[in-house]
Amino acid sequence: MSNEQLDQLRNKLDQVNLEILELINKRAELVQEIGQIKEKQGAYRFDPVRERAMLDLITEHNNGPFENSTLEALFKEIFKASLELQEDDHRKALLV
């Protein structure tokens, strides 16, 4: 009985993992688009004020179980990875 329940929960977990995967990649595409516009404007890609505003919006909407501090740390990793992706695009553009 418990094992069946465990399998069901694990299937749900796999489903949620794939939904997170899709959203993280969708997010990366948006960040790439934003990077291209900022590139044309000659603006620097990393914007700490905007990053703070994003984190504030996230923690304002947090209903748990994760604590705000954990979510901030996780989202900062996601932001950093997205920024690195922008930087790769930038380097590739310079090499063309």
Add this chain to the structure above:
Amino acid sequence: MSNEQLDQLRNKLDQVNLEILELINKRAELVQEIGQIKEKQGAYRFDPVRERAMLDLITEHNNGPFENSTLEALFKEIFKASLELQEDDHRKALLV
């Protein structure tokens, strides 16, 4: 024109952030439920074989732009945070 476009993209990004937030918390709840079942079974909570299987499923479904290595690193952080949440639950249970 570009600034309007930038604002639209940023609104979309905020929306995606909140969707990720919701899924990460939903995922944490599932992990807590799994932890409770494993607790009753006396099983150890961290399962490296299951973690590998989850990562493989994720990278099999990855259509980019993130590379598999980046996604593995991000998901490992999410897994770690979820496991820490389980451990907090376990400690609280012991204190009751």
